Amino acid sequence: MEWLFFILIGAVAGWLAGLLMRGGGFGLIGNIIVGIIGSILGGWVLGLLGISLGIGSPLVSSIITATIGAVLLLFIIGLIKR
Numbered sequence: 001m002e003w004l005f006f007i008l009i010g011a012v013a014g015w016l017a018g019l020l021m022r023g024g025g026f027g028l029i030g031n032i033i034v035g036i037i038g039s040i041l042g043g044w045v046l047g048l049l050g051i052s053l054g055i056g057s058p059l060v061s062s063i064i065t066a067t068i069g070a071v072l073l074l075f076i077i078g079l080i081k082r
Contacts, residue, residue, distance in 0.1 A: 009059070010035030013066030020067075021074040034070050042069020 014031030017038060026034060042065040046053065053061040 009062050009066055012063055013038055013070045016067045017070030035066050038070025038073050039066035041073055042066055
């Protein structure tokens with residue numbers, strides 16, 4: 001069941017990051033991949049900065065962390081592509 005939540009959070013975070021950075025999503029599989037990598041990156045970066053998103057439910061804070069990481073990931077990819 002945890003894997004299902006992990007994939008769901010990845011899909012939502014990837015979709016949100018796609019909307020924020022490019023104006024669209026990347027398809028279901030692309031959103032899941034971007035969201036999962038973003039959740040790892042977001043957790044790492046926020047941990048380095050000492051920021052804890054303990055607000056609301058754990059699901060909401062996980063989606064916010066994953067979205068922040070996915071936006072950072074897309075930003076870095078955009079810099080590399082230039």
